[in-house]
Amino acid sequence: MSPSTDPFDLAMRKAFGSETGDPTGASDGLVHHPADRGGLTKYGITLKFLRGLGLAEGDLDGDGDIDIMDVLAATPAKARHAFRISFWIPAGCDDFAHFASELAAETFDFAVVRGAHNAVRALQRALCDLGHAVEVDGVYGEETHGALHRVVDMGYGSGLLQATRRRQCEQFVRIVEHDRSQIVFLLGWIRRALDLNA
DSSP: OOOOOOHHHHHHHHHHHHHHSOTTSOSOOEEOOTTOTTOSEETTBOHHHHHHHOHHHHOTTOSSSOSHHHHHTOOHHHHHHHHIIIIITTTTHHHHTTTOHHHHHHHHHHHHHHOHHHHHHHHHHHHHHTTOOOOOSSOOOHHHHHHHHHHHHTTOHHHHHHHHHHHHHHHHHHHHHHOGGGHHHHHHHHHHHTTOOO
C-alpha cells in the first residue's frame, strides 16, 4: 500500500521525524533531554501540553488526572488527534493545505514547537515581507487567508515558504537570546525550520 498523500498525514510524518527521529511513529517516541523545558516527551507530547488540553483531551490513561503517566500513555494515534486539534486547525493549515501543502506542513511543524499562535505570526510576518500587509496578531482569519491565497495565485508560494522559514528561525534565535540554556537546541531548530533534516 502506498503512503497516504493526505496533507495532514504528510505533515505528521515530518513532525514525528523531527520529534522522535522516526517519521513512521513506529519507535517508542520517548525523548528526554535535560535542557528541554518541556521535560519528558513522547511523540511530541509533554505534560504541560496535556494539562493545557484539560481532562477531556489530556487524560490519556483515563484515570481522572493528568500526570506523567499520561505522557507515557501517548501513542501515535493520540498524538495525531491532539496535534490536529491543537496545532493543525488553529494554525489554519486545514484551510490552506489544499493549495499550499508544503507551507501548511511547515506552519504545522513550527506550531508543534512554538504553538499555533506563534506559527501564524511567523506566516503573517512573511506575508508582510512580501508586501501583503496583514495584522500580525497570531490569528488565522479571513485577512490572512486572503493574502496567502493572493500570494500563491501570483506564483510566489515558494517565496512565501522561504520567508516563513526565515521568520521561524528568527523566533528560535530570540528564544536563545532570552534563555542561553536553550542554545543546545538552536542548530536542530533551525535545521527543522529550513527542512534540512530529511
